[in-house]
Amino acid sequence: MRPAIRPAVADDLAALVALDGTCFGSEAWSAAAWADEFERLTEDRVVLVADDGSVVGYVVLLLPPVELDVVEVLRIAVAPARRRTGIGGQLLTIALERCAGRTVLLEVAAGNESARALYAGFGFAEISRRRGYYAGGEDAVIMRWREET
Ligand SMILES: CC(C)(COP(=O)(O)OP(=O)(O)OC[C@H]1O[C@@H](n2cnc3c(N)ncnc32)[C@H](O)[C@@H]1OP(=O)(O)O)[C@@H](O)C(=O)NCCC(=O)NCCS
Structure with a gap:
């Protein structure tokens, strides 16, 4: 089953902290850092999750409101057992749809x-x-990345 890609909500925080720990080990973001990302959802962050009943992947974008400012992909990861099944690609596809006309x-x-x-x-x-x-x-x-014209 292909997971749904949707914006993260506050209830996803614990799952994201856990999955980030699994995927990045000592380089994982702390729970406080993840909470900070959520605080910035109304400013310049986009957090999308892949959800098939649980969170199996995520992508975090720095998406400044000023169109000329570059967008950054800050993080993308998929649960180890679900890799190479297209979820990373699904996440990036939806993320880049938000970046039309911008440099990423x-x-x-x-x-x-x-x-x-x-x-x-x-x-x-x-x-x-x-x-x-x-x-x-x-x-x-x-x-x-720049959108091909
Ligand atoms: C990078 C990562 C997000 C890819 O997610 P994924 O769901 O496995 O990726 P997909 O299944 O959508 O793969 C899409 C394409 O990426 C490439 N790819 C992905 N994993 C690959 C691998 N291990 N070896 C070679 N190519 C790979 C392939 O071109 C693949 O297409 P294909 O399967 O049709 O050949 C995942 O490996 C991951 O979570 N890694 C650990 C975290 C990380 O390093 N994140 C990036 C740094 S922030």
Whole structure:
């Protein structure tokens, strides 16, 4: 069954904290950081979840109200047992529909092959790197998307 993609609601907070911990381990956002994202939903954040009875994936966008400002994909993840079934793509499709006409940036670890493949499939292109940006010395790759016209 394909999950529904919907905006996150306050009741999703605990599930998001738990799933983020599963997906990112020591790099996970704290419960307080997630609560802060929810506080900013009326300002410049979009949090979408993939829901098939429980939260199995999510994406977080920084979407400033000023059209000229770049959008950033801050986070996207899918529950390990549900990966490679199209949910990440579903989330990104709906997220990018919100970004018509805008420039979207994201940052991804150079060695994160699955995420880089996902982004490349949507037309994100590498535009620069931050050398040795991550703990352990891994590069951060900056990727950009613009709606094809
Ligand atoms: C990156 C991530 C969100 C992808 O989610 P997903 O639901 O597995 O992605 P999809 O099933 O929609 O895959 C879409 C496409 O991405 C690419 N892709 C995804 N996972 C891949 C993998 N492990 N290897 C190669 N390509 C992969 C493929 O092109 C795939 O299309 P295909 O299955 O038709 O070949 C998921 O792997 C994840 O949660 N990773 C951990 C968190 C993370 O690193 N997030 C990104 C950094 S913020």
